[in-house]
Amino acid sequence: MHTQKTISILGCGWLGLPLAQHLIRLSMLVKGSTTHPDKLSFLEQNNIIPYLIQFNPEINPGYQPEFFQCDVLVVNIPPGRRPDVVSFYTRQMQSLISLIIKSQLKKVLLISSTSVYPDINREVTEEDAGTPDKSSGEALLWAEEAFRQHAHFSTTILRFCGLYGPDRNPGRFLAGKTLSAMGNAGVNLIHQEDCIQIISRILRQEIWGEVLNACADQHPAKKDFYPLAAQSAGLPAPIFEGREEEKFKIISSKKLKEKLNYTFLHPDPMQSINF
Numbered sequence: 519m520h521t522q523k524t525i526s527i528l529g530c531g532w533l534g535l536p537l538a539q540h541l542i543r544l545s546m547l548v549k550g551s552t553t554h555p556d557k558l559s560f561l562e563q564n565n566i567i568p569y570l571i572q573f574n575p576e577i578n579p580g581y582q583p584e585f586f587q588c589d590v591l592v593v594n595i596p597p598g599r600r601p602d603v604v605s606f607y608t609r610q611m612q613s614l615i616s617l618i619i620k621s622q623l624k625k626v627l628l629i630s631s632t633s634v635y636p637d638i639n640r641e642v643t644e645e646d647a648g649t650p651d652k653s654s655g656e657a658l659l660w661a662e663e664a665f666r667q668h669a670h671f672s673t674t675i676l677r678f679c680g681l682y683g684p685d686r687n688p689g690r691f692l693a694g695k696t697l698s699a700m701g702n703a704g705v706n707l708i709h710q711e712d713c714i715q716i717i718s719r720i721l722r723q724e725i726w727g728e729v730l731n732a733c734a735d736q737h738p739a740k741k742d743f744y745p746l747a748a749q750s751a752g753l754p755a756p757i758f759e760g761r762e763e764e765k766f767k768i769i770s771s772k773k774l775k776e777k778l779n780y781t782f783l784h785p786d787p788m789q790s791i792n793f
Contacts, residue, residue, distance in 0.1 A: 524546070677769075681710060
């Protein structure tokens with residue numbers, strides 16, 4: 519007899535909410551967490567079993583441990599923007615891991631980021647992580663290692679590059695700015711629809727114990743992409759003055775495409791610019 523798969527999504531925000539809705543359409547039972555009490559009823563209205571989960575950095579008193587009773591936990595809480603991001607996120611993840619160990623949970627999908635890679639002026643693969651340029655990347659790299667080293671459960675790490683899609687136009691980041699860079703460096707972006715399809719495929723194909731990059735195939739130059747993105751949002755275009763060469767990295771998703779037999783729905787961000 520086929521049993522319904524239960525997925526808990528820690529963080530039902532811009533990505534977690536449409537992911538939950540997609541998994542429900544695939545006949546999965548979805549538990550979803552929010553840090554805002556006023557969003558609990560909204561989750562319930564979307565057929566998501568709602569939970570209030572906050573890590574500050576310990577889990578909130580009175581939380582419901584049933585949230586961790588599931589087949590797979592999707593961890594979708596990025597490091598926050600704060601000066602002590604590394605130490606705070608480390609404590610958050612330590613608290614989370616201790617809760618996972620206490621539960622019967624055996625499978626975790628950790629949503630990470632390609633910020634774990636430094637800018638080394640070439641294509642990077644999953645083996646190139648280390649010495650990140652930003653504190654958030656350092657925090658995520660620590661979290662990845664902490665999850666991978668536990669024998670109590672199996673973790674697949676999914677490193678997303680820059681996310682875009684509904685209500686998230688990357689053109690707003692640089693709109694109206696004058697930049698000293700030449701703008702020749704390629705962008706590393708992935709559409710929300712591809713994120714959801716990739717996560718869904720990992721869950722259905724039971725891909726565990728892996729580290730995978732997820733980034734669209736094409737990497738148009740910043741000087742081409744960002745003015746078009748800003749224009750599509752009705753914002754002033756950035757100006758690349760071209761005085762300084764910039765450091766860069768190009769994210770390779772070759773391993774993911776082979777492992778999941780995946781073809782990107784939005785392989786070229788330039789073609790998906792009308793958000």
